[in-house]
Amino acid sequence: NAGVTQTPKFRVLKTGQSMTLLCAQDMNHEYMYWYRQDPGMGLRLIHYSVGEGTTAKGEVPDGYNVSRLKKQNFLLGLESAAPSQTSVYFCASSYSGQGGSGANVLTFGAGSRLTVL
Amino acid sequence: AQKVTQAQTEISVVEKEDVTLDCVYETRDTTYYLFWYKQPPSGELVFLIRRNSFDEQNEISGRYSWNFQKSTSSFNFTITASQVVDSAVYFCALSEARNTDKLIFGTGTRLQVFP
Numbered sequence: 330n331a332g333v334t335q336t337p338k339f340r341v342l343k344t345g346q347s348m349t350l351l352c353a354q355d356m357n358h359e360y361m362y363w364y365r366q367d368p369g370m371g372l373r374l375i376h377y378s379v380g381e382g383t384t385a386k387g388e389v390p391d392g393y394n395v396s397r398l399k400k401q402n403f404l405l406g407l408e409s410a411a412p413s414q415t416s417v418y419f420c421a422s423s424y425s426g427q428g429g430s431g432a433n434v435l436t437f438g439a440g441s442r443l444t445v446l
Numbered sequence: 447a448q449k450v451t452q453a454q455t456e457i458s459v460v461e462k463e464d465v466t467l468d469c470v471y472e473t474r475d476t477t478y479y480l481f482w483y484k485q486p487p488s489g490e491l492v493f494l495i496r497r498n499s500f501d502e503q504n505e506i507s508g509r510y511s512w513n514f515q516k517s518t519s520s521f522n523f524t525i526t527a528s529q530v531v532d533s534a535v536y537f538c539a540l541s542e543a544r545n546t547d548k549l550i551f552g553t554g555t556r557l558q559v560f561p
Contacts, residue, residue: 360547369455371537371553372491379547387548419491433479433541433549437491 352420469538477543
C-alpha cells in the first residue's frame with residue numbers, strides 16, 4: 330500500500346519557469362491538500378480539494394494553481410516560479426474533513442523539495 | 447480566525463528526561479478538533495492524536511500523554527522518559543467544526559533527545 334506519493338522529490342527551477350508537482354493517493358480518500366513548509370513558519374495550507382473536480386484556496390494560494398481531475402490525483406502548479414516559492418511541499422489526504430472519526434487525520438507524502446534560483 | 451501557537455521553537459533534553467511541548471490555540475467555535483503530528487528526521491509527518499472540544503479527558507498512550515484544558519486553550523503533549531527516537535519536530539494543529547475542511551498547523555517544536 331503506497332499511501333501518498335509525491336513526484337518529483339527534488340527539483341531546481343530558474344525564476345519564471347513553470348512546473349507541476351504530482352500527488353497520488355491509493356486510499357480512496359476524498360480530501361487532498363497541498364502544504365508548504367518553511368523554517369519558522371510551520372506548515373501552511375496552499376490549496377485543498379474536498380472531492381474530484383473541486384478545489385479551494387488555503388492560507389497562501391497566490392502563485393499556485395491546482396487541479397483534481399481524478400479522485401486519486403492532486404496537481405500543484407507553479408506558472409512562473411519565484412525564489413519565494415523555494416520550499417518543501419507536502420501533499421496529504423484524508424477520507425473526510427467533516428466531524429467523523431477520521432476527519433483531518435491526514436496521511437502525508439514524503440515531501441518535494443523545490444528550489445527556485 | 448483560528449490560530450495555533452507553539453512558543454517553544456526548540457527543546458533539548460537528555461534521554462530519560464520528561465518533556466512537555468506546549469500548544470495554545472485560538473478559535474471562535476465551540477466545536478473544534480485538536481491534533482498532534484510528528485515529523486521525524488525522515489521528513490514524513492505522522493498523525494499522533496486527535497481530540498474534539500467536548501472531550502477534555504487527558505489521554506495516555508505508552509510514554510505519550512496529552513493534557514487538554516479548555517480554560518487555558520491549551521493542548522500540551524508530554525513525553526515521559528524520552529528516548530533518542532523521539533527526536534523530531536512536533537506540530538500541533540486545529541480544525542474548526544464550521545470548516546473542518548482545513549487543518550491549520552502551528553509552527554512546530556523541534557525536540558532533540560541526546561543519549
